[in-house]
Amino acid sequence: MSVLKTCRELSGGGFSESGINKAFAEEFQKKYSCNLAANATAAAKLDVGLAELYSDEADPELDAELLTECYHKVDDEKFMELQQYRRTLPAFDFAMELTDVLNSNQVVVICGETGSGKTTQVCQYVLDDAILHGRGSTCRILCTQPRRISAISVAERVAEERGENIGLSVGYSIRLESRLPSRKAGTITFVTTGVVFQYLKEDPDLTRVSMIIVDEVHERDILTDFMLAILKDLISRRSDLKVVLMSATLNAERFSRYFNTCKIFNIPGQLHAVQRFYLEDVLTLTGFTFERKKPLFTPTNKPKKVIEFENIVYPWLNELEKLDKYPASTLHQLKMPESEDLNLELIQVLIEYICDEDVDDNGAILVFLPGWDEISRLTKELEKNARFGSSDFIIIPLHSSVPSASQRKIFNKPPQGQRKIIISTNIAETSITINDVVHVIDTGRIKMNNFDVKINLETLDDEWTSKASSTQRKGRAGRVREGFCYHLFTHARLNALEDSKKPEILRKRLEEVILQIKMLKLGGALEFLTKLMDAPSIKAVELGIQRLINLKALDNQESLTALGFHLAQLPMDPQTGKMILLGAIFSCIDPILSIAASLTHRDIFHRPMGQESDVDKVREKFSNGTNSDHMATVYAILGYEKARKIYNDGRYCYQNFLSQSNLRQIMSLKRQFASYLFRMKYLSSADYKDLDCNRNSENVGVVLAVAAAGLYPNIAEVNMIGKKQPRPVLRTFEDGVVSVHKRSVNSRQLDIAFYPYFVYFMKMKARTIYLFDTSMTMPLPLILFGESLNWVKTRGHSPKTVIGTHTGKFRFGCRDAESFKILCALKMKLNEFWDHKINSPGPTDWTSNSKEGLLLNTITGLFSEEYEQARKIISQAELIRLKALENSENDDWSD
Known part of the structure; x- marks a missing residue:
């Protein structure tokens, strides 16, 4: 059936408000109206699991x-x-x-x-x-x-x-x-x-x-x-x-x-005494000297970091010189800005000093580093060292991405004569207690996730830790005997540290919190959040509210909508919540739940040191030519489920660098999410493998379209730059040029993307702005699930269909005015259908004689056809690229 005919058949009434599910309307009114003054008798009738x-x-x-x-x-x-x-x-x-x-x-x-x-x-x-x-x-x-x-x-x-x-x-x-x-x-x-x-x-x-x-x-x-x-x-x-x-x-x-x-x-606690040393003591004990870097600045244009260093350290050094407590060589080293850089060579020298001084004891050494990159580098350096690479030492990296089985090694007491060296992030600060730690090396650094309201962007910053965290790190030593803590920063820097780390409410997006405020009927978001111990900025609250309004979870008066009510009941961020609602409606729930569970939990892939490139190849293999991190996850989980049926899941995970513990959690999350959707009446069964819930689960075009609809408006566009040798770059309207993170299957495939649009789950600013969890997307999902459509005639070119977003506009070629009208009609009917399903929850009626079935069969057919056309062209482009690489390898470059 033609799209135009479908739109005409649906034009007689569409999806009216009269079909609103009465039971849902009553539940929405009852729950949305509840507030903290509600009486206990009403609460008694509600099941909360107690x-x-x-x-x-x-x-x-x-x-x-x-x-x-x-x-x-x-x-x-x-x-x-x-x-x-x-x-x-x-x-x-x-x-x-x-x-x-x-x-x-x-x-x-x-x-x-x-x-x-x-x-x-x-x-x-x-x-x-x-x-x-x-x-x-x-x-x-x-x-x-x-x-x-x-x-x-x-x-x-x-x-x-x-x-x-x-x-x-x-x-x-x-x-x-x-x-x-x-x-x-x-x-x-x-x-x-x-x-x-x-x-x-x-x-x-x-x-x-x-x-x-x-x-x-x-x-x-x-x-x-x-x-x-x-x-x-x-x-x-x-x-x-x-x-x-x-x-x-x-x-x-x-x-x-x-x-x-x-x-x-x-x-009071029960700790043994812990002796604290600071950088001035460590340099005196080890005789370590820093390598002076050639300054890239003049005395009149010093970087902010250097000015801060001089303001904090120099006055203290002047006082220290008067005490005549440290040798001149130490004081000279402390004057160098390089003394506050993270120096892995200094850590290695200090570990050698500890082992030389403490020869009669094998007390564990715990090193605090800011992130996985630093942990990986130090681990490799120690393993290459003739002394630490021997059987006398056990080197254990500790990070949230390390499999649980490997993490458990940190609790095992080694045999006599063998010493543990644990290299960890702040996960070992409070979350984990290792009883045999005697020596702690505290670099004073931490990787902190922040939200910069000025640029509306999450950032990953390498920061100084706080005084409270420094005290916590010290407390990791001395649990079984007298301990020692070596802080690789000066006493002056200690005095300049914040008393405690910045509360998470000041570092995170607020959309989920605002939804809960509305769900509990606690009043205006800004009004309530000012009651917190540390109130977030007005700008951060306004950004959260606006994002929820754009998502249609709140109306313009900041009241909870029916969609917002549904999203507030789901234990995930609003965009992922919207994605699984669409997955239920479009009957592709199994793969969409795999995507949602992995986005709300942890990466199912783990990256053993030295095998990072092998992991990337496996991830790319799982993506199966879809240009999609999300589909790589879907296929990896499907393989895991098949392997588990024949009791081969352990081998499967080992061969494919998959975390078995994370996959188990993913499976539990999928069951939980399906249960939520079933109770909300969007699924006909709580079993996410039920055939009626998965009519389109093997249709990659539909799955990617639903993923794109959920992640919208997180869109980036590929542009070609350079005249002589054009190369692809990725841009977002808000940030300009961005990069796909190196772990993504798309970090090396922008040049073969037939459609120049990608959706992403998260972007974060580190050295540059990175996009995480990306998928190539087709124009049609963006057109149908995006904002307003316009038709623009351009001189010398085909007319364009223009999608206006909150931050910019995307343009697509459009054959003629009739095609544009069909798109608009289809979009209008889809919007009516979406409003109907949000207000009247129930499984989709896929029968061909129903309006729902007529509309969705047409749309899913278009998604599928568009994707298959794109795959053919991408496959041809990939063949051309491989042929070119093969020819270049056979070229004789000698004279």
């Missing part, structure tokens, strides 16, 4: 059961052994005093050093105190953790210490997994911060909770700061709710002030 709505009234029968159980445990030998261990923790000496403070104050900040036992013990002291005083049935403790692994491991440890299996009185709930307490009260539940927001959506006053313990508040992640603002409002209405904030660093006063100068309770 066992049931608990009563605030005491249950004498349960109180007696809990107390009897408590007395019987003393006859358990293993239980009593664990109690002996608990008594050795510093927190134990303060247990009675602490419970008195918690009972007499609504909000308390607990400041405890690493190893004090605050995470595992405070919740138990509270529950035990309630049980022994006959009110265990009113105690329901919620403990938040910033990371999934922490929530599980701490819950399991606490259950073990209480002499019971997980899931009785102690449980956990994280994304994809939960083991909730079976008891209705007398419970401790560990959750990730995101789960708390799921509870808040359905039970805005947290009526099911008697105490909420927020652990690791010093990390200042975006969700924790958001939650603290909600809790601050909530305690004014719920005088019975106890809030406990637990921090490992010295910024407890800030949290106390935020909660109206609430009580601070300090628990």
